[in-house]
Amino acid sequence: MLLEVKVPKVIEKPGIIRLVTWYVKDGDAVDDLAALCILETSKASFEIPAEKKGFVKRVKKEGDTVAVGDIICLIADSLKELDLSR
Amino acid sequence: MEILPKPEWLVIKTTSEYELNRIQSRLARYNLNSVCQAAQCPNLFECWREGKVTIMILGSTCTRACRFCATSSGNPGGKVDQDEAARVAEFASALGLDYLVITSVTRDDLKDGGASVFAQVVHEIKSKRRDLKVEVLVPDFQGSIEALQTVLKAGPEVLAHNLETVERLSGRVRDAKASYRTSLLVLETAKSLDPRILVKSGLTLGLGETENEVIQTMTDLRDRGVDILTLGQYLTPAERCLPVTRYITPQEFEYLQRKGYEMGFNAVFAGPLVRSSYKASLLAQTALGADSKIKGDFKCY
Numbered sequence: 309m310l311l312e313v314k315v316p317k318v319i320e321k322p323g324i325i326r327l328v329t330w331y332v333k334d335g336d337a338v339d340d341l342a343a344l345c346i347l348e349t350s351k352a353s354f355e356i357p358a359e360k361k362g363f364v365k366r367v368k369k370e371g372d373t374v375a376v377g378d379i380i381c382l383i384a385d386s387l388k389e390l391d392l393s394r
Numbered sequence: 395m396e397i398l399p400k401p402e403w404l405v406i407k408t409t410s411e412y413e414l415n416r417i418q419s420r421l422a423r424y425n426l427n428s429v430c431q432a433a434q435c436p437n438l439f440e441c442w443r444e445g446k447v448t449i450m451i452l453g454s455t456c457t458r459a460c461r462f463c464a465t466s467s468g469n470p471g472g473k474v475d476q477d478e479a480a481r482v483a484e485f486a487s488a489l490g491l492d493y494l495v496i497t498s499v500t501r502d503d504l505k506d507g508g509a510s511v512f513a514q515v516v517h518e519i520k521s522k523r524r525d526l527k528v529e530v531l532v533p534d535f536q537g538s539i540e541a542l543q544t545v546l547k548a549g550p551e552v553l554a555h556n557l558e559t560v561e562r563l564s565g566r567v568r569d570a571k572a573s574y575r576t577s578l579l580v581l582e583t584a585k586s587l588d589p590r591i592l593v594k595s596g597l598t599l600g601l602g603e604t605e606n607e608v609i610q611t612m613t614d615l616r617d618r619g620v621d622i623l624t625l626g627q628y629l630t631p632a633e634r635c636l637p638v639t640r641y642i643t644p645q646e647f648e649y650l651q652r653k654g655y656e657m658g659f660n661a662v663f664a665g666p667l668v669r670s671s672y673k674a675s676l677l678a679q680t681a682l683g684a685d686s687k688i689k690g691d692f693k694c695y
Contacts, residue, residue, distance in 0.1 A: 316411055323632055346405060351464075351629040352436040353405045359412075 585619035
């Protein structure tokens with residue numbers, strides 16, 4: 309099943325949120341809880357984990373400004389599923 | 395304004411939102427505010443995952459506008475939610491908490507600064523769960539002894555009031571109605587009114603203070619009978635707030651923590667991500683000597 313990884317809602321009233329670093333590339337295999345990327349607000353940097361094992365497709369790119377609830381990337385169970393999502 | 399790049403020790407590991415639902419859904423159900431969200435606390439993910447939360451009572455609008463804080467400021471016009479105390483007690487019971495920190499926005503619009511509401515919350519909690527320990531993190535009540543008495547009579551285990559910064563920077567960092575001397579007076583008065591209570595305070599570093607000023611401030615706090623001290627890194631919560639002048643290294647925090655113990659504080663927690671209520675239960679236990687092994691052995695990040 310395709311999982312949408314989103315900017316967490318609990319980062320409330322953050323002002324500007326920027327995706328500053330990706331740790332993974334499109335098609336990379338990740339384990340559950342592996343670090344995917346870093347989001348930065350004026351207050352802190354947040355490392356976003358994979359919520360399941362699978363293959364990654366990035367939706368946002370480094371330097372993008374994102375909002376709470378935005379999809380950052382997708383995690384699919386297989387490369388085939390990832391391909392179908394394009 | 396120059397924005398300093400964040401050092402690696404300030405990267406926070408988040409967690410799945412599902413794990414935070416236990417707290418989030420109950421906050422919504424009981425219509426309560428948490429300071430964790432209002433202050434955009436970087437430890438929210440860790441604390442909520444462990445079922446720890448700090449409740450912010452008396453609304454979400456503060457009558458002061460400190461330049462380190464992201465809380466909305468304005469005039470709530472004397473409005474008080476009469477049922478809030480009961481809901482806080484129900485929330486604490488529902489979550490099965492054994493320690494709860496209660497704080498508030500500053501309410502200069504209320505005659506007693508909200509002291510009676512703090513007292514009511516403590517009473518409600520204790521009437522439901524006698525064994526639940528309560529820490530109140532209070533505003534300065536404009537130095538009112540009467541207000542402090544009201545809160546202390548309700549029987550919280552810990553009374554905290556944050557001094558926030560060194561004396562030289564106090565006027566620039568805090569609202570004009572706050573003062574270094576008033577805050578010291580609040581802490582000293584609390585200890586003298588109830589010597590059995592644990593008195594706690596906190597400083598935020600990285601606002602332009604020198605090491606000597608920090609040591610002097612720690613000395614001032616200890617001289618007033620403060621038992622528990624927290625020291626953490628200031629992080630700019632919003633663009634309108636003061637910039638970080640310097641990131642204090644974990645090693646510097648370790649040094650200050652050691653120094654604090656040498657000065658005689660019963661519990662000191664210093665580290666980049668340490669906040670006033672972070673691991674509050676553990677700090678109180680340490681101060682009471684309930685777990686002597688923890689004393690002086692907190693890990694900095």
